[in-house]
Amino acid sequence: MRSFTYARAGSAADAVGRAGATGMAFVAGGTNLLDLMKADVLRPEGLVDISRLPLDRIEETADGGLRLGALARNADTAYDDRVQTRYPMLSMAILAGASAQLRNMATNGGNLLQRTRCYYFYDTATPCNKREPGSGCGAIGGVNRIHAILGASDRCIAVHPSDLCVALAALDAVVQVTGPEGERSIPFAEFHRLPGDRPEIDTTLQPGDLVTSIDLPAKGFAEHSTYLKIRDRASYAFALVSVAAGLEMDGGTVREARLALGGVAHKPWRDPEAEAALVGKPATPDSFRAAARVLLRDAKGHEHNSFKIDLAERAIVRALTDAAERKGAPRP
Amino acid sequence: MAQLNASLRPAPAPPPEPIPVTLNVNGVERTLHLAPWTTLLDALRLHLDLTGTKKGCDHGQCGACTVLVDGRRINACLTLAAMQDGRKVTTIEGLTTGDSLHPLQEAFIEHDAFQCGYCTPGQICSAAGLIAEGKATTDDEIRELMSGNLCRCGAYPNIVAAIRQAMAIAGPKAEGAP
Amino acid sequence: MIAIPSIPGFLKEPNGPIGKPVNRVDGRKKVTGDAHYAAEFTLPDLAHGFIVSSAIARGRITRIDTAAALALPGVIHVFTHENRPSLAWFDRKWKDDDAPKGAPFRPLYDAEIHHALQPVALVIAESFELARYAARLVHIEYEAAPHQTDLRANRANSFTPGKDKGGFQPPPKPRGNPEQAFLDSPVQVDSEFTQAAEYHNPMEMHATTVLHHDDGTLTVHDKTQGAQNCHTYVCNVFGLAKSAVRVMSPFVGGAFGSGLRPQHQLFMAMLAATQLKRSVRVELSRPQMFSFGHRPETIQRVALGADRDGTLRALIHEAVQESSQHENYVEVVVNWSGQQYACDNVRLDYTLTRLDVHTPLDQRAPGAATGVPALEIAMDELAVKLGMDPLELRLKNYAETDPNTGNPFSSKELRACFRHGAERFGWARRNPAPRSMREGRELIGWGMAAGVWDAMQGQAAAKAVLGVDGKLVVSSATADIGTGTYTVMTQIAADGLGLPVEEVTFCLGDSSLPTAPIEGGSWTVSTVGSAVKAVCDRVRSQLVTLAGKLDDSPLKGVAEEDILFADGHLIVRDDRSRRLSITDVMRGSGTLSIEEEARALPYLLARARHTFATHSAVFVEVRVDEDLGTIRVARVVSAIAAGRIINPKTARSQIQGAVVWGIGMGLEEEAFTDHRLGRVMNHDYAEYHVPVNADVPEIDVLFVEEHDDMVNALGAKGVGEIGIVGVPAAIANAIHHATGVRVRDFPITLDKVLAGLR
Ligand SMILES: Cc1cc2nc3c(=O)[nH]c(=O)nc-3n(C[C@H](O)[C@H](O)[C@H](O)COP(=O)(O)OP(=O)(O)OC[C@H]3O[C@@H](n4cnc5c(N)ncnc54)[C@H](O)[C@@H]3O)c2cc1C
Ligand code: SF4
Numbered sequence A: 001m002r003s004f005t006y007a008r009a010g011s012a013a014d015a016v017g018r019a020g021a022t023g024m025a026f027v028a029g030g031t032n033l034l035d036l037m038k039a040d041v042l043r044p045e046g047l048v049d050i051s052r053l054p055l056d057r058i059e060e061t062a063d064g065g066l067r068l069g070a071l072a073r074n075a076d077t078a079y080d081d082r083v084q085t086r087y088p089m090l091s092m093a094i095l096a097g098a099s100a101q102l103r104n105m106a107t108n109g110g111n112l113l114q115r116t117r118c119y120y121f122y123d124t125a126t127p128c129n130k131r132e133p134g135s136g137c138g139a140i141g142g143v144n145r146i147h148a149i150l151g152a153s154d155r156c157i158a159v160h161p162s163d164l165c166v167a168l169a170a171l172d173a174v175v176q177v178t179g180p181e182g183e184r185s186i187p188f189a190e191f192h193r194l195p196g197d198r199p200e201i202d203t204t205l206q207p208g209d210l211v212t213s214i215d216l217p218a219k220g221f222a223e224h225s226t227y228l229k230i231r232d233r234a235s236y237a238f239a240l241v242s243v244a245a246g247l248e249m250d251g252g253t254v255r256e257a258r259l260a261l262g263g264v265a266h267k268p269w270r271d272p273e274a275e276a277a278l279v280g281k282p283a284t285p286d287s288f289r290a291a292a293r294v295l296l297r298d299a300k301g302h303e304h305n306s307f308k309i310d311l312a313e314r315a316i317v318r319a320l321t322d323a324a325e326r327k328g329a330p331r332p
Numbered sequence B: 001m002a003q004l005n006a007s008l009r010p011a012p013a014p015p016p017e018p019i020p021v022t023l024n025v026n027g028v029e030r031t032l033h034l035a036p037w038t039t040l041l042d043a044l045r046l047h048l049d050l051t052g053t054k055k056g057c058d059h060g061q062c063g064a065c066t067v068l069v070d071g072r073r074i075n076a077c078l079t080l081a082a083m084q085d086g087r088k089v090t091t092i093e094g095l096t097t098g099d100s101l102h103p104l105q106e107a108f109i110e111h112d113a114f115q116c117g118y119c120t121p122g123q124i125c126s127a128a129g130l131i132a133e134g135k136a137t138t139d140d141e142i143r144e145l146m147s148g149n150l151c152r153c154g155a156y157p158n159i160v161a162a163i164r165q166a167m168a169i170a171g172p173k174a175e176g177a178p
Numbered sequence C: 001m002i003a004i005p006s007i008p009g010f011l012k013e014p015n016g017p018i019g020k021p022v023n024r025v026d027g028r029k030k031v032t033g034d035a036h037y038a039a040e041f042t043l044p045d046l047a048h049g050f051i052v053s054s055a056i057a058r059g060r061i062t063r064i065d066t067a068a069a070l071a072l073p074g075v076i077h078v079f080t081h082e083n084r085p086s087l088a089w090f091d092r093k094w095k096d097d098d099a100p101k102g103a104p105f106r107p108l109y110d111a112e113i114h115h116a117l118q119p120v121a122l123v124i125a126e127s128f129e130l131a132r133y134a135a136r137l138v139h140i141e142y143e144a145a146p147h148q149t150d151l152r153a154n155r156a157n158s159f160t161p162g163k164d165k166g167g168f169q170p171p172p173k174p175r176g177n178p179e180q181a182f183l184d185s186p187v188q189v190d191s192e193f194t195q196a197a198e199y200h201n202p203m204e205m206h207a208t209t210v211l212h213h214d215d216g217t218l219t220v221h222d223k224t225q226g227a228q229n230c231h232t233y234v235c236n237v238f239g240l241a242k243s244a245v246r247v248m249s250p251f252v253g254g255a256f257g258s259g260l261r262p263q264h265q266l267f268m269a270m271l272a273a274t275q276l277k278r279s280v281r282v283e284l285s286r287p288q289m290f291s292f293g294h295r296p297e298t299i300q301r302v303a304l305g306a307d308r309d310g311t312l313r314a315l316i317h318e319a320v321q322e323s324s325q326h327e328n329y330v331e332v333v334v335n336w337s338g339q340q341y342a343c344d345n346v347r348l349d350y351t352l353t354r355l356d357v358h359t360p361l362d363q364r365a366p367g368a369a370t371g372v373p374a375l376e377i378a379m380d381e382l383a384v385k386l387g388m389d390p391l392e393l394r395l396k397n398y399a400e401t402d403p404n405t406g407n408p409f410s411s412k413e414l415r416a417c418f419r420h421g422a423e424r425f426g427w428a429r430r431n432p433a434p435r436s437m438r439e440g441r442e443l444i445g446w447g448m449a450a451g452v453w454d455a456m457q458g459q460a461a462a463k464a465v466l467g468v469d470g471k472l473v474v475s476s477a478t479a480d481i482g483t484g485t486y487t488v489m490t491q492i493a494a495d496g497l498g499l500p501v502e503e504v505t506f507c508l509g510d511s512s513l514p515t516a517p518i519e520g521g522s523w524t525v526s527t528v529g530s531a532v533k534a535v536c537d538r539v540r541s542q543l544v545t546l547a548g549k550l551d552d553s554p555l556k557g558v559a560e561e562d563i564l565f566a567d568g569h570l571i572v573r574d575d576r577s578r579r580l581s582i583t584d585v586m587r588g589s590g591t592l593s594i595e596e597e598a599r600a601l602p603y604l605l606a607r608a609r610h611t612f613a614t615h616s617a618v619f620v621e622v623r624v625d626e627d628l629g630t631i632r633v634a635r636v637v638s639a640i641a642a643g644r645i646i647n648p649k650t651a652r653s654q655i656q657g658a659v660v661w662g663i664g665m666g667l668e669e670e671a672f673t674d675h676r677l678g679r680v681m682n683h684d685y686a687e688y689h690v691p692v693n694a695d696v697p698e699i700d701v702l703f704v705e706e707h708d709d710m711v712n713a714l715g716a717k718g719v720g721e722i723g724i725v726g727v728p729a730a731i732a733n734a735i736h737h738a739t740g741v742r743v744r745d746f747p748i749t750l751d752k753v754l755a756g757l758r
């Protein structure tokens, strides 16, 4: 951790104003930013503490959805009655992430903006294009058990580590932003980006942009949805593969499907073709598998992570099966 | 590749200036002058000499630093003391009342829910938070919701037993913090 | 001074505290935050150190630029190889009680880099955060040299080590004609096993606080399993008088072997404190916990040949392990295989490969936790081939005497472990066919394995001071790393003088106390416990003598062996109305305190003629998701034969904890090395996975009756390691039973199971 200044933002406008200067960063829960500052990976010159801005509420929206304050804590979001009953997959996803303590600290906005857990990104003695553009990618040809199988580039094969975001992607959430240029709405699919040749950039946010809320549309797939997380130990570990699945069923037939994957790409991975492949099909393992194969058609493994391709297929089948069987109720 | 972050950097910034931070720690108001880079954990351990709260990783990966802030359990290593200005912090030292132990402390001794003791303050504060949250009723739920506290000595079965006992005394929704 | 070892008719008072589930005597301190660990002592002049770690695995430093760091106000000094003072010259001065053959690593010695994360500079500053900041500003240039860190790629360059470390026995010579016997065997198993490198990762990161007193003496609070080991080391290395330094470690936040050798944070803190003449603390970061000592990566082959009735005809066990370039770290990996089962044709081979890594270090059940699982999986494979129950196969080849030496065991109740463990687990209901049990989507598997560990004993001394108030203080320079030493020694002492445990205080973790060896290998109860017992016996004799001399003494003329000590009284065994309280004896005789010191030695003669070992049988139920390959351990029964159990509560915790270690070893723990960089990449608690609470089920521990009057005066063998030994194998065997997939590569992560399920 290097030297930095600290100021608490009085309002959203104040926060945006302060963060415009170079080297400034917002701190919300601090669980990712301070971690990376201690590891000397991030070196902001100043922190703007936004944690006390009144953006921590969960409110109804006019179109029947829910507005999740960017500064609402992950735990408060997961345990909110409305989230639990109307968006159970979201609640499950949050509760599958991190630990109870971290969820009490972590904010929804911060979760969107957390950085990858790639080992090389964290270790400043190793090459990493994301941390130090042009230095090379340590993970390619290195240790890459936790890395991407979809959408990677020859510059970076990192994955986005969030669970929450996978559910938000499946739910077609919209990220509300206020920035130097005013307010904007960013559809979730456009919020995170693929690494391409600029792996140092994770999202489409601009400097000084403040996430104010995440809006959930009315449709929550509460009847038929689930979140499945597969990891190397039972809890307190990042996903090897995770699946958010939501179905609308017509008897035994799929009418609408949402399918998002975590742990496989630089962003929560959705594939319209795979979802389309489910529509009108019976809710059987075979049609789920067929959709999984569509989603994974371009999947590419590396030395240590090729197993994820098979695992992802199996996880998709399982998650869709559970969703169809109404296994969506989250644990209290 | 040997030295990637070679310092083609301008002269490094001087250390940050201290700012006043007021914390209510275990019921006592304490005003400290801390550089902003001081975490809540280091403020407790190094500035307030409350070393009961442990540092097991300093990166949010072990739970040894768990304390209650305004009654909720958090990792003290991943928050700045300045960010908690004005808040109520309860540490392991604050769970005892006079000479008498908190039911969790009693239960941990009775069930031998620790060995080296290093994770123990964090486990107990975390358990107090867990009980206050009221989300765990079964052993499996205790296990899951206590998974943010590593115990390298492997005292987990006894930790679960101790919490189960304390929970029975406190009732599932009782206040964990004093 | 030396107590003649008496063959124990031992427990004079069967109702004393020995064998009782006494709560930990240090429990209150630990649950209130009142137990203070190495980084938790301070003086007003305390400075903070932060270590800079090498960015490369091998080569040399060509330039160190500390100017930017030193320019920061509050930065006191940056120590490097360029400005360090001259220190001890000879290697022997740098050796410690757990050093293997070779040249110990010397921090900041020269420009050479021997391994990744090697400490290369120490920044000292007025605050911890400033030291950390300044450490980032130390600019270092390297000239990298080619390195080798890949065991498999280098195994052809292995060599056979000698008796290169205390406690290490090279494998015995081959017996019979193993190769031919193997070829001739109608049923054969020939398998290769790999075990990933593991890091100890105790919860408390290694730290040292050196308190610099006005008179120039130093109190060193170090995270160590041997205060005296560190004391000798720092005195030798820094040329200090023994009386000028005191090393303390009253509380140690876990170690599991990581504190057996003085680690470099101790050196660093001492260097700064002696040079700057002020108090200094150096605490490693979690990534730096991967910069010293680990359980070495191992590749093994086990070949078993058997008759159709299960009789073992041939047993071949080969292992190759990594060590560093500068020391021969060795551990007993293969010898157990020659000891566990009766077999006439046996070859055991153990070799080392030098790599550019730091020297490996004993980690919980070193060697056994690696070697025995390979044997125990091979036995399971053999049972499957034979169509025989795995437990039956083990009984069939049960070793009544130690086949390696021909000596009898001092005691061996492994059979009872099998029987009671199997009963508790319900093993008899097991359908031998793989994939024969399921519940929903989970395949259920039951597996078992046997375990073995040495019952060692060293020499130790203890001191006792009995006050006129009837309070007893006993001390010895041993450690309590969570093992329950405080409690168990208190019980032994209380037992010895018939006092309630509340009246007894045991002191440890202080180099100025009577000599005790490093705490490891499960030998502390045996070693230090024997000394505690011996010193209490002396106090006892004194009291009897004093009591006999008192006027009107009801004990007059009664022989010592006819006197009981209980409830703080001396009591005539056959006439309990004749009694005197300890305080009355002391007051009456005008004795303010009785002080005694005694040393206890192992029964060398008995040791030469017997094999001393603890044994275990562990039974595991796993549940494997048949689609996803995810594995969870659902149930564990661990049956232990370890002689007398001094405290069933703390002993049970030791076994449970070791089972958790076995779960980590079996399913999770693995250091991933990038061999291009020669660097462990998952060097933190987030990506180096140790078990969490949700990974661990109920663990049922049972101690079988085992009477041993040769092992030591207490009849107790120690339980720190035995609990881990069979566990990884039992898990692997259960996974095979659940799924039909045999994985021989630890840890068994879900991808390895999936590969077989496909
Ligand atoms: C050990 C460990 C395990 C974890 N496991 C998981 C897991 O399994 N699954 C999972 O999903 N997550 C996991 N996490 C990550 C955790 O969820 C994130 O760290 C957390 O969500 C980040 O939120 P925060 O509020 O603490 O963010 P901060 O650390 O405060 O900020 C993170 C980033 O977001 C920016 N930022 C924050 N808020 C805003 C805003 N409103 N507008 C614009 N920018 C903003 C900050 O500038 C910073 O760059 C884990 C974390 C740790 C330490
Ligand atoms: S995968 Fe991305 S984050 Fe990881 S080393 Fe490569 S560039 Fe860096």
Ligand code: FES
Pocket: B054, B055, B056, B057, B058, B059, B060, B061, B062, B063, B064, B065, B066, B075, B076, B077, B078
């Ligand atoms: S020290 Fe805070 S989580 Fe480990």
Ligand code: FES
Pocket: B113, B114, B115, B116, B117, B118, B119, B120, B150, B151, B152, B153, B154, B155, C203, C253, C254, C482
């Ligand atoms: S008691 Fe040692 S880490 Fe939990």
